[in-house]
Amino acid sequence: MAYADVREYTHLTDEEVEAIGKELDDIRAEIEANRGQQDRDYVLRIITLQRRLAAAGRITLFASMFPPAWLLGTALLSSAKILENMEIGHNTMHGQWDWMNDPEIHSSNWEWDTTQPAEQWKHSHNYIHHQFTNVLGHDNDVGYGILRMSRDQKWTPYNLGQPIYNALLAMFFEYGVALHDLDIEAIRKGKKDPKLLKRQLKQIADKIGRQGLKDYVVYPALTGPAFFHTLTANFTSNIVRNVWAYMIIFCGHFPDGAVHFTEEELEDETRAEWYLRQMLGSANFEGGKLLHIMSGQLGYQIEHHLFPDLPSNRYAEISVKVRDICDRYNIPYTTGPLHRQYGQVLRTIMKLSLPNRRTKDNKPASPERERDRRRLDDSERPGRRSELGRWTTAASVG
Amino acid sequence: MLRNVRRVGKALTTPLHPDDYLSLINPLWSARELRGRVERVEPVTERAATLVIRPGWGWTFNHQPGQYIGIGVEVDGKFHWRSYSLSSTPVSSGGTVAITIKAMPEGFLSDHLVNGLEPGTIVRLAAPQGDFVLPDPPPKKMLFVVGGSGITPVMSMLRTLDRRGTIPDAVLAYSAADEHDMLFRDELRALHDSHPEFRLYERFTDADGILTPDQLDDVCPDWKDRVTWACGPAPMLDAMEEHYEEHDLREQLHIERFSLAASAGDAEGGVVTFGEGGPTVEVDGATTLLEAGESAGVNMLYGCRMGICHTCDVPLASGRVKDLRSGAEHDQPGQYIQTCVSVAATDCTLSI
Numbered sequence: 001m002a003y004a005d006v007r008e009y010t011h012l013t014d015e016e017v018e019a020i021g022k023e024l025d026d027i028r029a030e031i032e033a034n035r036g037q038q039d040r041d042y043v044l045r046i047i048t049l050q051r052r053l054a055a056a057g058r059i060t061l062f063a064s065m066f067p068p069a070w071l072l073g074t075a076l077l078s079s080a081k082i083l084e085n086m087e088i089g090h091n092t093m094h095g096q097w098d099w100m101n102d103p104e105i106h107s108s109n110w111e112w113d114t115t116q117p118a119e120q121w122k123h124s125h126n127y128i129h130h131q132f133t134n135v136l137g138h139d140n141d142v143g144y145g146i147l148r149m150s151r152d153q154k155w156t157p158y159n160l161g162q163p164i165y166n167a168l169l170a171m172f173f174e175y176g177v178a179l180h181d182l183d184i185e186a187i188r189k190g191k192k193d194p195k196l197l198k199r200q201l202k203q204i205a206d207k208i209g210r211q212g213l214k215d216y217v218v219y220p221a222l223t224g225p226a227f228f229h230t231l232t233a234n235f236t237s238n239i240v241r242n243v244w245a246y247m248i249i250f251c252g253h254f255p256d257g258a259v260h261f262t263e264e265e266l267e268d269e270t271r272a273e274w275y276l277r278q279m280l281g282s283a284n285f286e287g288g289k290l291l292h293i294m295s296g297q298l299g300y301q302i303e304h305h306l307f308p309d310l311p312s313n314r315y316a317e318i319s320v321k322v323r324d325i326c327d328r329y330n331i332p333y334t335t336g337p338l339h340r341q342y343g344q345v346l347r348t349i350m351k352l353s354l355p356n357r358r359t360k361d362n363k364p365a366s367p368e369r370e371r372d373r374r375r376l377d378d379s380e381r382p383g384r385r386s387e388l389g390r391w392t393t394a395a396s397v398g
Numbered sequence: 399m400l401r402n403v404r405r406v407g408k409a410l411t412t413p414l415h416p417d418d419y420l421s422l423i424n425p426l427w428s429a430r431e432l433r434g435r436v437e438r439v440e441p442v443t444e445r446a447a448t449l450v451i452r453p454g455w456g457w458t459f460n461h462q463p464g465q466y467i468g469i470g471v472e473v474d475g476k477f478h479w480r481s482y483s484l485s486s487t488p489v490s491s492g493g494t495v496a497i498t499i500k501a502m503p504e505g506f507l508s509d510h511l512v513n514g515l516e517p518g519t520i521v522r523l524a525a526p527q528g529d530f531v532l533p534d535p536p537p538k539k540m541l542f543v544v545g546g547s548g549i550t551p552v553m554s555m556l557r558t559l560d561r562r563g564t565i566p567d568a569v570l571a572y573s574a575a576d577e578h579d580m581l582f583r584d585e586l587r588a589l590h591d592s593h594p595e596f597r598l599y600e601r602f603t604d605a606d607g608i609l610t611p612d613q614l615d616d617v618c619p620d621w622k623d624r625v626t627w628a629c630g631p632a633p634m635l636d637a638m639e640e641h642y643e644e645h646d647l648r649e650q651l652h653i654e655r656f657s658l659a660a661s662a663g664d665a666e667g668g669v670v671t672f673g674e675g676g677p678t679v680e681v682d683g684a685t686t687l688l689e690a691g692e693s694a695g696v697n698m699l700y701g702c703r704m705g706i707c708h709t710c711d712v713p714l715a716s717g718r719v720k721d722l723r724s725g726a727e728h729d730q731p732g733q734y735i736q737t738c739v740s741v742a743a744t745d746c747t748l749s750i
Contacts, residue, residue, distance in 0.1 A: 040475030051419055058410075098697035101477040103709060104418075104431055106699055108750065111413035127675070210412045218409050309697070 002136055002152040004264035006276045010331055020325060021272025024306055027321050031310050035099055042313045043097055043105065046087055046293070054080035057237070058219060064229035074233045078240040079294070084113045085245055086296030087312065093122055094388075095309040114174045114241075115211050117203045120181035130308050130388045131274075134253055134281035135261045141253065142260065144169065144176055145184060148352045150260045155355040162353035166346075173242040178204050244294075247342055251285050252301040254348055255341040257334035258283040278305035279326065284319070284335035291338070292316070302333065308388060417455070425520045426454030432523040434469075436515055437494055442581050446500040446547070447512045448485065452493060453523060459495070461488050461526035463558040464551040464627070464654075467497065468524025468702050471511065477522060478507050479701040479709065481656065483551035483629075484526060485582075487558045498581060500547040524701065524709075530627065530654035532558060537625040540568040541618055543609070543638060545630025549581050551654055552627060556589060556596075565589065565596040569618045573601040573609050573630070608634070611641035622647060629654040656704075665720040668745040672696045674715065676750070687719065687737040687748065696750065698737065705739035712737055717746020 003009045007017055057076030063069035089112030091097070097105045111118045124140065132138035136152055143149040146169055148159045169176050182200055186192040215234040220227040252258075259280050269277070282301040292299045300315035303322055310318070326333040335341075351359045407416030417428035426433055434451040441447050451469075461467075466483045486496035501512040532555040542552045549572060559565045574580040580600065590598040599617050601609045614621045628638045628651060635653050642651040665683030670690045672678070679694040681687075688710050691698040701709030705723055711734040718729040720743040721736070727743055728735055737748070 036474040036476075038475075040472070048422060051414075051422055055419060095697045098699070100475055101479075101699065101701075103699060107697065108699055108712075113413055207413075210409070213409055214412050 002150060002260040002262045004262045006261065006265055006269075006273050006280060009259065009280065010276065010329075012276075012329060012331075016329060017272045017276060018270075020329060020331075021270070021275050023325055024272075024275050024322075027318060028307055028310065031307070031314050031318065032099075035311060035314075039311045039313060040097075040100055043088075043311070046083065047105070050080055050083040050088060053077075053083065061219070061230045061233050062223050062226065064223060064233050065226045070229055070233050074236050074240070077234065077237040078244075081113055081237055081241040082244050082294055085241060086248065086298065087293055088296075089113065089118075090296050091312045093118055094126060096311045098309070113211070115178040115204070115208045116174065116180065117178075117207045120200060120203065121177070124181035126308070126388045130305065132266070133278055133305060134259065135263060135266060135277075137263055138266070140180065140183070141249075144180065146176065147349060149254055149348065151352065151356050151361055152260065152262070153352075155352075159353050162349050166349050170243045170246040171239055173246040174238065175208075178208065247338075248295040248298050250345045251338065251341045252282060252298055255283040255334060255336070255344040256348075257332055275306055276331070278302070279322070279331060279333070281305070282334070283341060284333075285338045285341045286335055287338055299338075302335075426452070428454060429456030432456055432525060434495075434521050434523045436517050436519045436521060438517055439512075439515055442498055443500075443578060445512065445579070446498060446581055448496050448498045449511065449515065450486075450494050450496045451521065451523070453495060457495075457523070457525075459489060459493070461495075462531040463488060463554040464531040465526040465528040465554075466551065466654075467495070467526050468522075469497065469511075470522030470524070470701065471507065471515070471519075472521075473507070473510055479522075479524070479703075480507055480511075481524075481702050481704070483528075483554065483654070485550045485553045485557075487554060487561055498547070498550045498553070500581070528654065530629065530652055531555075532627075536566055538566055539620070539624045540566065541621055541624035541626040542568065542570045542572075543614075543626060543628040543630070543634075544570070545573040545603075545609075545634050546575075546579075547581065548628075548630035548654070551629055553582055553585075555627070556586075560589060560593070565593040567595045569597045569599065569621075569624070571599045571601065571609060571614075571617050573603050573634075576602050576604045611637050614641075625650050625652075627652045627654075665741045665743045668717070668742040670694075670742050670745075671747040673750050674747065681742055683720075683741050683743070685741060686722070687735070687740050687742065690742070691737065691748075691750075698750075700738055703738045705736050708736060710737045711735065713749040715747040715749045718743040719746055 007014070010017075012020070053076050057073050057078075057080055060069055060073035060076060064073055089110060092105055092110040093107050093112070095107040098107050103109065107122070112121075129139055129141040134142065136142060136150060143153070146165050147162055148155060182197065182204075183192060187197065215238065216231055219234060220231040223230040261277060261281065265273075265277065279302055282305045284302050285299045287295075287299055297312035297315045298304060300319050303315040303318045304312070306322065307315075307318065323333055325331070404416065410416070411419060415428075415430050417430045421428035426435055433454040434457075435454070436449055437452050438450040439447050440450065449469075461484055464483070466481045468479055468481050470477045470479045472478075482497040482499055484495055485498040486494070499508055499511045501509040528551075530551055536559065542555075544552050552570065556565065556568075556570070559568075570586070572580065572586070577583065577600075580586075586598050589596055603609075609617070618624070622645065626638075626642070628635055632655065635655060638651065639648070639653060642648045667680070667682040667685070669678050669680045670687060672691055672694060677694040677696060679690050681690045685693075688698050688700055688703065698712075699709055703710075705721075713731075714728060714733050714735050715731055718727055719735050719740045720727045722739045722741060728740075732749075735748075
């Protein structure tokens with residue numbers, strides 16, 4: 001069920017909630033005060049590694065007619081794309097490295113290796129998703145407008161196809177993300193400003209064009225007789241990256257234990273309550289260092305949602321403190337191995353393809369209420385929190 | 399041709415630049431941001447040193463003598479920017495440029511540059527700028543009034559003249575705390591000895607007090623006939639400016655300031671919004687938009703913080719802003735404004 005009040009859900013007193021907020025503010029202040037050379041060295045190391053992997057992959061694929069080279073090149077290129085999107089692009093666009101004052105690694109001008117223009121991502125993700133995390137109707141990441149992910153979302157016969165939509169979304173995730181900020185629902189209802197829509201579409205088309213030209217024309221052509229092999233290798237790398245990114249992202253908010261909220265929660269929500277909603281609405285997963293790097297440290301989704309603009313390499317140490325807070329205040333801290341977390345996500349997707357009466361919820365059912373579930377536009381939302389980073393609005397300024 | 403090569407390269411590396419890969423091989427092979435490698439750190443006095451820097455791709459060796467560059471140095475993971483006059487001549491031998499820096503008692507960065515920079519360090523650079531320059535051909539009679547490290551742009555001018563073989567009728571009044579604190583002492587004395595038209599007046603302020611403008615009558619009796627360049631501490635420059643204004647000779651005086659002379663803001667101020675729907679902050683007409691953004695917790699990109707390097711430029715979405723230096727107002731949506739020297743003239747929104 002979706003909750004209307006995060007405080008009520010956790011049974012904490014006002015004072016306890018504020019005390020938790022204070023402790024989390026202190027963690028932020030501590031990390032901010034000692035960001036330094038080691039953190040810069042980390043991100044430079046990852047960036048260098050990523051660019052070497054990409055170069056090695058592209059070069060290997062000149063021999064893509066030989067199956068082992070095809071396989072190796074595809075693996076190298078897939079890892080490069082995954083690293084770029086997850087650990088570098090996503091985190092840089094959150095402003096995690098802005099403190100370095102380095103114009104080459106900065107949220108204001110980072111563009112990532114996927115079809116979604118960075119500018120639109122910073123709006124749909126940094127602002128909409130991170131501020132309104134798991135609030136139904138506000139957070140467009142709940143099912144991406146394609147899947148029904150909460151029992152409180154209305155069922156329609158369309159949802160019967162969820163297993164198929166889910167597989168397609170996983171495969172072509174980057175295109176789903178590319179269209180994410182357009183707000184299809186508003187377009188369908190004729191509420192979208194046509195000028196803004198046109199500019200956004202042009203941005204997306206340009207980006208898809210450049211990405212497609214690179215992966216499906218220029219590099220295949222350069223490899224000459226191996227054109228077709230290189231093309232399939234590049235296509236496969238994009239799919240591998242898509243499926244991986246999809247899985248990591250869906251494990252962030254949809255395993256059992258990560259709860260959804262209704263609009264009432266947003267009314268007069270304090271900073272401490274916002275923190276609490278982030279903790280309750282997110283889920284971590286466990287794994288080794290390599291897994292965390294390849295998932296952009298989103299195995300620390302809870303910590304990322306509390307401090308979206310702190311350097312990702314610090315989430316591991318932050319998680320120890322956050323977990324301690326959760327233990328002391330008896331707040332759930334959702335985590336588990338990746339396969340279990342994703343298994344739960346998959347189960348929810350399958351279950352919710354059917355109407356609620358056909359399936360059982362493992363939590364107490366919420367009172368059924370008919371509510372307006374349409375997406376809101378920015379003028380209807382509360383102002384933005386500063387730690388969510390920023391986005392440029394060239395498309396909306398024109 | 400080169401542009402076509404770059405376009406093809408960009409098609410291969412999009413969304414990155416080819417330079418992002420090439421700079422993995424050699425850090426100077428990138429024109430995305432101007433960079434340089436510190437070749438040598440040459441001590442000038444006990445507290446001053448000359449940095450000889452080899453710029454990377456994208457640098458053009460065509461600065462005018464007297465101009466300054468921006469230099470960005472990484473300290474504990476973070477880039478800090480300062481501006482320094484080039485002391486080298488425009489056509490420098492061996493593809494290097496030089497800046498001379500004096501370690502300031504409270505200046506952690508100048509101290510780091512003088513004492514903490516290893517040869518081989520990669521720094522960021524901003525292209526030469528400034529209109530405190532020597533015209534070509536130079537005027538027939540010149541006067542340079544400099545204090546402390548204010549000698550550096552003038553040194554570039556004198557070296558340029560020396561390279562061309564002639565220094566016309568020129569007087570240099572140079573104030574330093576004492577003899578040891580005088581930058582380029584031997585070189586200047588040598589110029590004095592070898593060029594009959596060039597006269598060096600040394601003033602040691604610890605012993606003799608500071609040079610006040612009314613003393614120019616003694617130091618350089620025909621100062622009114624000379625085109626004058628002044629560079630040094632702000633109080634000295636203020637006094638010079640006032641003195642030349644009194645004698646109705648302000649047009650003859652060129653001044654170089656190394657700190658932002660923020661006029662008492664007569665802008666109204668207003669509510670500044672950082673990105674549509676973003677944080678807002680109410681500011682007076684003296685708080686720069688950069689400071690406003692920082693106070694609102696926005697991670698603003700910045701460089702020199704004095705309107706030189708354009709690192710902090712962001713597009714205006716709506717409203718009117720005022721440039722503190724010129725007083726010029728800007729209100730065109732989409733126009734880039736320098737947030738470090740601009741204040742709000744009305745409520746305004748920045749596109750970040």
